[in-house]
Protein backbone atom coordinates (compact mmCIF):
# COMPACT_ATOMS: atom_id res chain seq x y z
CA UNK A 321 0.00 0.00 0.00
CA UNK A 322 1.41 3.34 -1.03
CA UNK A 323 -0.15 5.23 1.86
CA UNK A 324 2.50 5.26 4.57
CA UNK A 325 0.46 7.24 7.10
CA UNK A 326 -2.57 4.97 6.77
CA UNK A 327 -0.27 1.94 6.98
CA UNK A 328 1.29 3.30 10.18
CA UNK A 329 -2.16 3.93 11.66
CA UNK A 330 -3.18 0.36 10.81
CA UNK A 331 0.04 -1.23 12.05
CA UNK A 332 0.24 0.56 15.40
CA UNK A 333 -0.64 -1.60 18.40
CA UNK A 334 -0.67 -1.09 22.14
CA UNK A 335 2.62 -2.63 23.26
CA UNK A 336 2.76 -3.83 26.85
CA UNK A 337 6.20 -5.40 27.03
CA UNK A 338 9.43 -3.46 26.60
CA UNK A 339 13.13 -4.28 26.38
CA UNK A 340 15.44 -2.76 28.99
CA UNK A 341 16.86 -0.38 26.39
CA UNK A 342 16.72 3.41 26.80
CA UNK A 343 14.85 5.70 24.43
CA UNK A 344 17.55 7.98 22.98
CA UNK A 345 17.70 11.78 23.14
CA UNK A 346 17.23 11.91 19.36
CA UNK A 347 14.10 9.75 19.59
CA UNK A 348 12.76 11.94 22.40
CA UNK A 349 13.32 15.05 20.25
CA UNK A 350 11.42 13.51 17.34
CA UNK A 351 8.55 12.49 19.64
CA UNK A 352 8.43 16.05 21.00
CA UNK A 353 8.28 17.42 17.45
CA UNK A 354 5.41 15.08 16.58
CA UNK A 355 3.49 16.00 19.73
CA UNK A 356 3.84 19.74 19.23
CA UNK A 357 2.69 19.43 15.59
CA UNK A 358 -0.75 18.26 16.72
CA UNK A 359 -3.74 20.38 15.77
CA UNK A 360 -5.73 22.07 18.54
CA UNK A 361 -8.85 24.16 18.83
CA UNK A 362 -8.10 27.74 17.70
CA UNK A 363 -4.45 26.65 17.78
CA UNK A 364 -4.36 27.29 21.54
CA UNK A 365 -2.11 24.24 22.16
CA UNK A 366 -3.66 23.82 25.62
CA UNK A 367 -1.26 21.15 26.85
CA UNK A 368 1.94 20.60 28.75
CA UNK A 369 4.02 17.52 27.99
CA UNK A 370 6.50 15.97 30.43
CA UNK A 371 8.91 13.40 28.99
CA UNK A 372 10.03 11.35 31.99
CA UNK A 373 12.93 8.89 31.81
CA UNK A 374 13.72 8.95 35.53
CA UNK A 375 13.04 5.40 36.80
CA UNK A 376 12.58 6.47 40.45
CA UNK A 377 9.85 8.99 39.55
CA UNK A 378 8.10 6.54 37.22
CA UNK A 379 8.21 3.92 40.00
CA UNK A 380 6.67 6.36 42.45
CA UNK A 381 3.85 7.36 40.09
CA UNK A 382 3.23 3.70 39.31
CA UNK A 383 3.14 2.70 43.00
CA UNK A 384 0.78 5.57 43.87
CA UNK A 385 -1.60 4.67 41.03
CA UNK A 386 -1.51 0.92 41.70
CA UNK A 387 -2.32 1.50 45.37
CA UNK A 388 -5.11 3.98 44.56
CA UNK A 389 -6.69 1.61 42.03
CA UNK A 390 -6.26 -1.35 44.37
CA UNK A 391 -4.36 -3.49 41.88
CA UNK A 392 -1.85 -6.20 42.73
CA UNK A 393 1.29 -4.35 43.94
CA UNK A 394 3.30 -6.32 41.36
CA UNK A 395 1.34 -4.67 38.52
CA UNK A 396 3.12 -1.93 36.63
CA UNK A 397 0.79 0.48 34.84
CA UNK A 398 3.65 1.54 32.54
CA UNK A 399 4.80 -2.03 31.86
CA UNK A 400 8.33 -0.96 32.91
CA UNK A 401 8.69 1.27 29.84
CA UNK A 402 11.86 3.41 29.91
CA UNK A 403 9.99 6.57 28.84
CA UNK A 404 6.57 7.85 29.86
CA UNK A 405 5.08 11.06 28.50
CA UNK A 406 2.53 12.76 30.76
CA UNK A 407 0.19 15.22 29.10
CA UNK A 408 -1.61 17.77 31.24
CA UNK A 409 -4.43 19.85 29.78
CA UNK A 410 -5.15 23.51 30.51
CA UNK A 411 -8.35 23.25 32.56
CA UNK A 412 -9.57 26.65 31.34
CA UNK A 413 -9.85 25.42 27.76
CA UNK A 414 -13.00 23.65 26.59
CA UNK A 415 -11.14 21.33 24.23
CA UNK A 416 -8.02 20.84 26.38
CA UNK A 417 -8.48 17.13 27.01
CA UNK A 418 -9.54 16.38 23.44
CA UNK A 419 -6.54 18.30 22.07
CA UNK A 420 -4.29 16.35 24.45
CA UNK A 421 -5.75 13.14 23.07
CA UNK A 422 -4.83 14.17 19.56
CA UNK A 423 -1.29 14.97 20.73
CA UNK A 424 -0.96 11.57 22.37
CA UNK A 425 -1.97 9.82 19.16
CA UNK A 426 0.66 11.85 17.28
CA UNK A 427 3.21 10.51 19.78
CA UNK A 428 1.95 6.93 19.38
CA UNK A 429 2.27 7.12 15.60
CA UNK A 430 5.67 8.81 15.76
CA UNK A 431 6.90 6.13 18.18
CA UNK A 432 5.70 3.47 15.75
CA UNK A 433 7.52 5.25 12.91
CA UNK A 434 10.74 5.15 14.99
CA UNK A 435 10.41 1.40 15.56
CA UNK A 436 9.33 1.95 19.15
CA UNK A 437 6.24 0.53 20.82
CA UNK A 438 3.79 2.43 22.98
CA UNK A 439 0.68 2.10 25.05
CA UNK A 440 -1.58 4.97 26.07
CA UNK A 441 -2.07 4.79 29.84
CA UNK A 442 -5.15 6.40 31.35
CA UNK A 443 -4.64 4.56 34.63
CA UNK A 444 -1.91 7.03 35.63
CA UNK A 445 -4.73 9.47 36.40
CA UNK A 446 -5.21 7.67 39.72
CA UNK A 447 -1.80 8.91 40.89
CA UNK A 448 -2.71 12.54 40.19
CA UNK A 449 -6.23 12.33 41.64
CA UNK A 450 -4.69 11.06 44.89
CA UNK A 451 -4.22 13.32 47.98
CA UNK A 452 -0.52 13.48 47.03
CA UNK A 453 -1.42 14.16 43.40
CA UNK A 454 -0.78 17.91 43.43
CA UNK A 455 2.76 17.40 44.76
CA UNK A 456 3.33 14.73 42.13
CA UNK A 457 2.00 17.04 39.40
CA UNK A 458 4.52 19.69 40.48
CA UNK A 459 7.38 17.19 40.33
CA UNK A 460 6.30 16.06 36.87
CA UNK A 461 6.28 19.69 35.78
CA UNK A 462 2.58 20.36 35.23
CA UNK A 463 2.04 24.15 35.26
CA UNK A 464 -0.66 25.70 37.46
CA UNK A 465 -4.13 25.39 35.96
CA UNK A 466 -3.28 22.13 34.20
CA UNK A 467 -4.57 18.67 35.04
CA UNK A 468 -3.48 15.21 34.01
CA UNK A 469 -5.18 14.31 30.72
CA UNK A 470 -3.38 11.19 29.53
CA UNK A 471 -0.03 9.45 29.49
CA UNK A 472 1.82 7.16 27.10
CA UNK A 473 4.49 4.58 27.89
CA UNK A 474 7.14 4.10 25.21
CA UNK A 475 10.09 1.79 24.60
CA UNK A 476 11.64 -0.81 22.37
CA UNK A 477 9.01 -3.53 22.00
CA UNK A 478 9.73 -6.94 23.53
CA UNK A 479 6.57 -8.51 22.11
CA UNK A 480 3.95 -7.73 19.50
CA UNK A 481 0.20 -7.95 19.65
CA UNK A 482 -2.55 -8.72 17.14
CA UNK A 483 -4.70 -5.80 15.98
CA UNK A 484 -7.91 -5.09 17.84
CA UNK A 485 -11.10 -6.20 16.13
CA UNK A 486 -12.66 -3.30 14.26
CA UNK A 487 -16.39 -2.60 14.52
CA UNK A 488 -17.54 -1.49 11.06
CA UNK A 489 -21.10 -1.09 12.39
CA UNK A 490 -19.85 2.04 14.20
CA UNK A 491 -19.80 3.77 10.82
CA UNK A 492 -22.78 5.22 8.99
CA UNK A 493 -22.48 6.23 5.38
CA UNK A 494 -25.09 8.58 3.99
CA UNK A 495 -24.90 9.09 0.24
Ligand SMILES: Cc1cc2nc3c(=O)[nH]c(=O)nc-3n(C[C@H](O)[C@H](O)[C@H](O)COP(=O)(O)O)c2cc1C
Nearest residue numbers: 332333334336439440441442443444470481483484
Ligand atom coordinates in the same frame (compact mmCIF):
# COMPACT_ATOMS: atom_id res chain seq x y z
C1 LIG B 1 -7.72 6.99 26.49
C2 LIG B 1 -7.06 5.63 26.55
C3 LIG B 1 -6.68 5.12 27.78
C4 LIG B 1 -6.03 3.88 27.85
N1 LIG B 1 -5.58 3.43 29.07
C5 LIG B 1 -4.94 2.25 29.14
C6 LIG B 1 -4.39 1.83 30.38
O1 LIG B 1 -4.47 2.50 31.41
N2 LIG B 1 -3.74 0.64 30.39
C7 LIG B 1 -3.57 -0.13 29.26
O2 LIG B 1 -2.97 -1.20 29.35
N3 LIG B 1 -4.08 0.27 28.06
C8 LIG B 1 -4.74 1.44 27.98
N4 LIG B 1 -5.20 1.89 26.77
C9 LIG B 1 -4.96 1.09 25.55
C10 LIG B 1 -6.23 0.39 25.04
O3 LIG B 1 -6.51 -0.70 25.90
C11 LIG B 1 -5.99 -0.07 23.60
O4 LIG B 1 -5.81 1.06 22.79
C12 LIG B 1 -7.16 -0.88 23.05
O5 LIG B 1 -7.29 -2.11 23.75
C13 LIG B 1 -7.03 -1.20 21.56
O6 LIG B 1 -5.83 -1.90 21.31
P1 LIG B 1 -4.73 -1.33 20.29
O7 LIG B 1 -4.25 -0.01 20.86
O8 LIG B 1 -3.65 -2.36 20.24
O9 LIG B 1 -5.39 -1.12 18.97
C14 LIG B 1 -5.82 3.12 26.68
C15 LIG B 1 -6.21 3.65 25.44
C16 LIG B 1 -6.80 4.89 25.38
C17 LIG B 1 -7.17 5.45 24.01
